[in-house]
Amino acid sequence: MNLILLEPHDVAQPGQAILRDQRRLTHLRDVHRARPGDRLSVGCTDGCIGKAELTALEPDHARLSWTSLSEPPPPALPVHLVLALPRPRMLARTLEHVTALGVKRITLLHTKRVEKSYWQSPELRPDKIHQHLVLGLEQSRDTLMPKVTLVKGFRAFLDDHLPTLLTEGRGLVAHPGMADPCPRGISDDTVLFIGPEGGFIDWEVEQLLDAGCQGMHLGPRILRVETAVTALLSRLF
Template structure:
């Protein structure tokens, strides 16, 4: 936890914040070994970053008094990530990784090779998604919460979502066997499509390419989704 993210329910009056959840309290005690008088990095959700003094800490509550909140969060990546829904355990890690890297817009998509049972996972509950996003923000010292959209049908995605997404920027489909390598160091608005383990099926690739997306690859190696996502974002931006 490189930043304590203060959400609206944490903030009290007179420039103070109260932390009552055991996850953050345990981290303060066991990792930071924080004591009253210590200065910690804090940030308001979707707001600014600064310093706060720990004024008290006990088994059930910690009190912070912020000194100055004037630093903006780090810039976001200019990307909307469209990710075929991974298996639940991989989804949790991937959400944290891409949030730490600066992705602010995500769509989790059903494709042919996505197991239907994945959509029943507790990891897709709003509170669980929020938890993983918070962990990513804390890691990266960021405060701006990403948006996550769930789309359970590929055909519905093509009709109802894809045109608006491609109006935002350049569409790139990461898929093994594409003719072009992944671009490097771009800074334009981009919609990045990443398939499931096993990749998109040919029909799905054809639909995305026919809509105006460009195909590209990361080389001959077949990577896990969480590895491919990190590699692609790092190389692209």
Template sequence: MNLILLHPDDLDQQGYARISDPRRLAHLRDIHRAAPGDRLTVGVQGGGMGKGALIELTPEQAVFALEPLADTPPPALPVHLVLALPRPRMLARTLEHVTALGVKEITLLHTKRVEKSYWQSPELLPEKIHQHLVLGLEQARDTQLPSITLSKGFRPFLEEQLPALLHERRGLVAHPGMSMECPRGISENTLLLVGPEGGFIPWEVEKLLEAGCQGMHLGPRILRVETAVTALLSRLF
């Protein structure tokens, strides 16, 4: 936790922040080894960042006196990530990684090779998704939560969502065997589509290309989704 991320409800009108949830308290106590008088980096979800002086730490709560939170979070990546829904354990790690890298718009998509049972996973509960996003923000010292859209049908996504997503964005489909190498160091607004572990099926690739996306590859190695997404984002931006 490189940032003590505060929810607006943690703040009072006197300029203090009060933390009472076990996870953050345990991290302050066991990882930071914090003690009253320490100044730690804090930020408010959706707001600024700065320093907070720890004035109380008990098993029940931590209280910070906040200094002006005038620092801005790091800039977001100019990308909307469309990710075929991974296995639940991989989804958790991937959400944390891409949030830490600065992705602010994420669509989780059903494709032919996505197991239907994945959509029943507890990892897709709003509170679980929020937990993973928060962990990514704390890692990267960021305060701006990504937005998450669940798209449970490929054809409805193709017909109803994709045209709007491609408006003023460059569409890139990451898929093995494409002729174009993954670009490097781009700055334009981008729609990045990444398939499941088995990849998109040929019909899905064909339809995405027909819609105006470009196919690209990362080389001859077949990577796990969480590795591929991290590599793609790092290379693209």
């Protein structure tokens, strides 16, 4: 927790927050070893960051106060990540990694090789997703909450989402066997498609390429989804 992310329900009045959840209270006590009078990094969800003074740290609450928070959060990546839904534990970690890396738009997509049971996982409950996004923001001292969209059918995605999505930037499909290597250090608005373990099926890749996306690969190694996502984002931007 490199930043205390203040959500609307934490802010008691302008310039004052009260934390009541044991996760952050425990972290303040046991990891930060914080004491009243300490100045800690805080940021308001979707707002600026800065220092606040810890004015009280009690077993059931902590109080923070500040005069102004004026530093902008770190820049976001210019990418919409469209990710075939990974298995639940991998999803949790992947959401934290990509949020920490600065992704702000995430679509979780059904594809042929996504196990249907993954869509029943409690990890997809809005509160669980929110929790992983918060952990990613706290890690990277960011405040801008990513938006996560779930699309449970690939055909519906092609018809209802893809045309609009590709107005956001150029589509890049990461897939083994494509001719071109992953570009490096780009700054264009990008829609990045990453398949499930086992990959997109040929038909899915064809549909994405037919819609105007470019294919690219990350080399001969087969990586786990969470490794591949971080490797792709870091190489691209």
